[in-house]
Amino acid sequence: MQIGLFFGSFNPIHHAHLIIANHILNEGLVEKIWFVVSPHNPLKETTSLLNENQRLHLTRLAIDADTRMQATDIEFTLPRPSYTAVTLAHLTEKYPQHEFAVILGGDSFQNIQKWKNYKYILENYNILIYNRPGFKIDISLGNNIQVLNAPLLEISATAIRQLIRAKKSIRYLLPENVIEEIEKSGYFRK
Numbered sequence: 001m002q003i004g005l006f007f008g009s010f011n012p013i014h015h016a017h018l019i020i021a022n023h024i025l026n027e028g029l030v031e032k033i034w035f036v037v038s039p040h041n042p043l044k045e046t047t048s049l050l051n052e053n054q055r056l057h058l059t060r061l062a063i064d065a066d067t068r069m070q071a072t073d074i075e076f077t078l079p080r081p082s083y084t085a086v087t088l089a090h091l092t093e094k095y096p097q098h099e100f101a102v103i104l105g106g107d108s109f110q111n112i113q114k115w116k117n118y119k120y121i122l123e124n125y126n127i128l129i130y131n132r133p134g135f136k137i138d139i140s141l142g143n144n145i146q147v148l149n150a151p152l153l154e155i156s157a158t159a160i161r162q163l164i165r166a167k168k169s170i171r172y173l174l175p176e177n178v179i180e181e182i183e184k185s186g187y188f189r190k
């Protein structure tokens with residue numbers, strides 16, 4: 001099966017992530033999307049990062065009963081920080097029956113040459129890159145790159161966390177059941 005891997009901290013997951021995943025499925029580019037919750041993105045600080053099990057739980061709530069999507073904890077048992085090349089090699093070994101594609105925003109792709117073993121990723125996996133305003137995509141970096149125009153929302157997890165800290169509403173930015181869980185558990189208040 002063709003599986004699209006959407007890597008992220010998902011601190012928390014929000015509607016921009018979900019809309020892109022839905023678009024990629026609608027385009028028939030992959031059959032399923034797996035959200036790979038990264039315990040520690042190698043290029044980001046871990047301050048203000050919710051515990052990975054809590055982020056996984058919020059991601060599972062967001063997907064809810066959508067059988068086209070799932071959230072995976074595959075990186076929880078792998079060395080930290082979470083290098084995508086390591087995770088991909090691990091997934092390919094564990095699931096030889098599946099073919100994995102990597103979903104990336106143009107912003108992330110701009111940094112790909114800073115990623116560990118990025119050439120291994122570009123040579124062995126299909127890369128689905130969605131355009132983000134202000135970021136040029138250099139498709140000459142690999143032979144398996146496809147550029148998409150997905151519907152975009154200018155939402156970020158950082159902005160959501162700031163709103164919570166400022167005691168403002170986060171309504172409509174993420175699914176209702178995720179908001180309820182964040183409020184009930186008091187996440188991101190500090």
Ligand SMILES: Nc1ncnc2c1ncn2[C@@H]1O[C@H](COP(=O)(O)OP(=O)(O)OP(=O)(O)O)[C@@H](O)[C@H]1O
Pocket residue numbers: 007008009010011016017020104105107108132152153154155156157158159
């Ligand atoms: N509004 C958005 N539109 C399109 N892609 C997004 C958007 N927000 C995040 N992404 C992409 O989704 C992936 C995972 O995102 P991540 O979990 O880091 O969320 P984030 O909102 O960017 O988080 P933070 O604000 O905490 O850095 C990244 O590749 C990121 O570029």
Ligand SMILES: O=C(O)c1ccc[n+]([C@@H]2O[C@H](COP(=O)([O-])O)[C@@H](O)[C@H]2O)c1
Pocket residue numbers: 007008009038041042043044082083084085107108114115116
């Ligand atoms: O493998 C790497 O070196 C590497 C460096 C930076 C980011 N990543 C992956 O890319 C995902 C999205 O990153 P970002 O910075 O766009 O939020 C993140 O969750 C990591 O799994 C991977």
